[in-house]
Amino acid sequence: MGAGKTTPKQRQRAPSQRALENRARILDAAEQVFARDGFDGATIRRIAELAGVPLGLVNHHMGSKEALFQTVVGRRAEELSTARLDALDTLEREDGVTLDRLLGAFFRPYLDRAGADAKWRAYARLVAQVSADPTWHHLSETYFDPTARRFIAGIARLYPGVRTADVSEAFVYSVSAMLAYQTSHWRIGALAGDTGATGTAEALIAFCAAGINARLSAAMPPAGS
Numbered sequence: 001m002g003a004g005k006t007t008p009k010q011r012q013r014a015p016s017q018r019a020l021e022n023r024a025r026i027l028d029a030a031e032q033v034f035a036r037d038g039f040d041g042a043t044i045r046r047i048a049e050l051a052g053v054p055l056g057l058v059n060h061h062m063g064s065k066e067a068l069f070q071t072v073v074g075r076r077a078e079e080l081s082t083a084r085l086d087a088l089d090t091l092e093r094e095d096g097v098t099l100d101r102l103l104g105a106f107f108r109p110y111l112d113r114a115g116a117d118a119k120w121r122a123y124a125r126l127v128a129q130v131s132a133d134p135t136w137h138h139l140s141e142t143y144f145d146p147t148a149r150r151f152i153a154g155i156a157r158l159y160p161g162v163r164t165a166d167v168s169e170a171f172v173y174s175v176s177a178m179l180a181y182q183t184s185h186w187r188i189g190a191l192a193g194d195t196g197a198t199g200t201a202e203a204l205i206a207f208c209a210a211g212i213n214a215r216l217s218a219a220m221p222p223a224g225s
Contacts, residue, residue, distance in 0.1 A: 023061050025051040028119060030062075030072050035125035039069055070139060073130055076123050077143035083109035084147055088154065099158055100209040104201075106151050107178050107208075111201050114182050121182070128179040148175075159216040166219040173215075174208035 029051035033042045044065055048055045062068040087105035091097050113120040130136040131144075148171065156167045181204050189197040 019061075022051075022053055022057060026053060026058055026061055026068075027072055027075060030058075030068050031075075031119065031122045031126060034069060034072060034129075035122040038129060039065075042069075044068075073126060073136075073139050074143055076120070080109055080113070081143070081147040085150060088150060092154075097154060097158070099155065099213060100205055102151060102154050102158075103174065103205045103208055103212075106175075107205055108201060110178065111182060111204075124179070124182040128183050131175070131179060155212065155216070159220055161221040162216050162219045166216060170212040170215045174212060177208055177211075178204065 026047065030042075030047045033047050033050060036042075037046070042065070044058050045055055047068075048058045051058070058068070062071060084106050087109065088102070091101055091105055110124070114124040115121075127144075130139050152164065152167050152171050155171060156162060156164060159167065181199060185198045188199045189195045
């Protein structure tokens with residue numbers, strides 16, 4: 001091959017700034033529509049309208065509706081997992097692992113982002129859907145389970161001899177509480193008759209830590225067994 005000759009791959013142009021902006025708008029719109037309407041209720045037409053792009057452009061950039069959903073779920077997962085694992089690594093380096101600190105390392109990166117950014121709040125609802133629907137178990141396995149297993153292992157070290165199944169059960173219950181808090185914490189004020197009452201991350205962590213401790217303490221094997 002001559003030195004000045006280029007291959008088809010080399011001739012491909014990088015995406016234009018406009019293409020990148022359209023893709024970002026499509027993903028933001030899809031995140032909102034999927035979070036609000038669920039996968040089955042969402043339509044590509046609604047996503048295109050919210051993004052302000054032609055209908056065909058959504059298919060051009062993202063492919064099928066399922067492919068778009070998977071891309072939206074995965075888009076923020078790496079940032080979230082990195083933040084959680086960094087927090088866990090810091091605890092382990094400092095030999096500061098306690099149950100409440102471990103839960104804080106898992107909960108706070110999620111709650112802080114969802115509490116400060118409407119896009120992350122939409123993502124919180126999306127994650128709740130994925131976690132609750134076995135249809136999307138492959139997305140959980142890809143984007144969330146590796147990090148979850150690191151935290152489950154950390155909890156297990158605090159309760160020697162307890163089965164991994166018991167630790168996993170307690171962890172899933174606590175993650176469910178976290179998702180419910182972020183997506184429906186307004187219910188606290190509604191039930192209390194106080195619109196300013198929404199709960200706190202500290203209260204959530206304390207509640208989940210107490211539940212995990214009660215569950216796993218009861219599951220520990222008798223001393224000397």
